[in-house]
Amino acid sequence: MAQVLEFKLPDLGEGLTEAEIVRWLVAVGDVVAIDQPVVEVETAKAMVEVPCPYGGVVTARYGEEGTELPVGAPLITVAVGSPDAAAVGPAGEPAAEAEGSGNVLVGYGTQAPARRRRRVRTQLTVANGTAPAAPAPAPAPTLTPEPAAPESLAPQGPVPVISPLVRKLARDNGVDLHALRGTGPDGLILRADVEAALRVEATAPPTTAPPTAASEGTRIPLKGVRGAVAEKLSRSRREIPDATCWVDADATELLRARAAMNATGAPKISLVALLARICAAALARFPELNSYVDTEAREVVQLPGVHLGFAAQTERGLVVPVVRDAHTRDAESLTAEFARLTEAARAGRLTPGELTGGTFTLNNYGVFGVDGSTPIINHPEAAMLGVGRIVPKPWVHEGELAVRQVVQLSLTFDHRVCDGGTAGGFLRYVADCVEQPAVLLRTV
Template identity: 85%
Template sequence: GTARADGVRAGGGTRGADGVAVASGARATAVAGRASEEGPVPVISPLVRRLARDNGVDLRRLPGSGPEGLILRADVENAIERGATRTDTAPAPVPSSAPVTDGTRVPLKGVRGAVADKLSRSRREIPDATCWVDADATELMRARAAMNAAGGPKVSLLALLARICTAALARHPELNSRVDLEAREIVRLDHVHLGFAAQTERGLVVPVVRDAHARDAESLTAEFARLTDAARAGTLTPGELTGGTFTLNNYGVFGVDGSTPIINHPEAAMLGIGRIVPKPWVHEGELAVRQVVQLSLTFDHRVCDGGTAGGFLRYVADCVEQPAVLLRTL
């Protein structure tokens, strides 16, 4: 027999629509008895179990639409939409003589409420994956210092990373796209409208730099500064907060190395930048102290596979380590 994901041995069977083995023969009896509190739950996919657990769905009370009652991912997602969580059938709390306090309640509204809705939709609709790499940013930091020493407007590090990002998107346009669910099409976009995460007293906002692919480092620096000031002052217009095609998230400003950010729906990817710190690094065959940064890419797995995502991230890392690589695409 074969082994189920939960470790229970089972007789032969077929494979369901989601590509996992389903019960047959002797297992059918066990599956049919799913309503029993002691019997096995007819779920094989660990992804389906995790989705249910994270959203509070009680699998024992959920009918499956798969072969012989197997619970599929679609069944759990439908239950989440209906609000069929454990709280629907949870037993009444046992009375206690101690007073029950609710703690402090913070209304989920305004910017925080809008962000919550958008992030929830992104996690619900987008099958995201994340890859990351450490890169030696020493040469990029030196290049920026040389630019700023030459006179003229100062160039920000974020602007250089944005310029690298738009060059990478030109090589991997799959990541500058969105998915049209109704038409079942991937829409690749002609322009890069680059969003960047900005933390304000009102919460997280994502201003958008229009036509970032057509801007040089000085123009990007100026626009990042203008939009950041407007974000902190609360004067961003709806047009400056919408229409992004790709997001750059510099969470290194918070003193952290890495993250797995949630994609800004309906975009297809987000590039994360950690803090740049001195670390031991093998450089030209010798151990040295170099300025190292962790880069992470979270992407919609529907628009591309890991090879494309890895190629994008590797190109970004190569430009960070050797800024002259970027000259090939300018």
């Protein structure tokens, strides 16, 4: 006889207490294997897939896409030991009845099931195994003309939509999928159905709004990655007395050195990797900038290793992946790690461990076509090196005016950890390495 087990949103680590459902990966009635990902969620740190520790038949899902759930809230229920679909393990072997893997999230280890907590039913939508009859196909989508039903009588369960992109299109434009009749097979809602509903709304007469509605503007919730970034930047501004110094540098020789490296047939070296090597060498000379302030102990803590963060812009906002032990890596290793973390950032697959623990940040804002910036320090770090675009400019080279490849470098630093002399010395050393890469040979 099947036993129905409830799987709850697990503790995702790093002090995270909630997550938003981005995309369901299973439907009611699907057979799932032990440790199979069942839902994709976004936390304040990253986008992650949550695996279910049970194998069996999905009997219910809790929460629509876009719903924010607290840790411990129910996600799905699974019938384990069902005669129709026996629980299976990752390799297809039968699993013991009423047992799971114990895993709660890939990359976060295992733990016992979380203790039972009170369900937050006001935020949840439950889909049981009994599906309502599909509406008859219609030649074009129509909006339900009747007044909206009370919340307790609102349609329950997921709406059949052809793809997550169509669901996102509806959510972004405020289209209620429950109010649409899909023109696809068995009432499946297509992209054309959502677009047609938007055209209907665009031609509908405007409704009377309160006098202040027009002046309120569009409200965008500060949650997930963007909310975490906002909170961290605000804290940095409140707690860190920062200052910025900058210098122009002739990067012509650095570009030539990189071109020579990449002409050998070996793996290509990125410019950001060379800048990272320069940062690591500079921090070895000026360790005050590889530190943080322990405000409770009133101490500056200088760190032995360089874990180099770098700013990466994604569709979900600004994130700062961290290259571990950057001071021990050569240019090839740094190039490969920057590429891996950048790809993971764009795909929303960075783990909390890859987004925390940095000791110094490299910010290449030149990719946005700007020369300079005064960035906000990535709390609780003590400094950030900014790199502008590299462009040809008139420059006095060896006593003569010439066109050279010039870049503006800036250093924003916590004035509690050092004075301007130390910050200026660090920045000047970085500029010297950019202008004369052979300077790095002294520290290799």
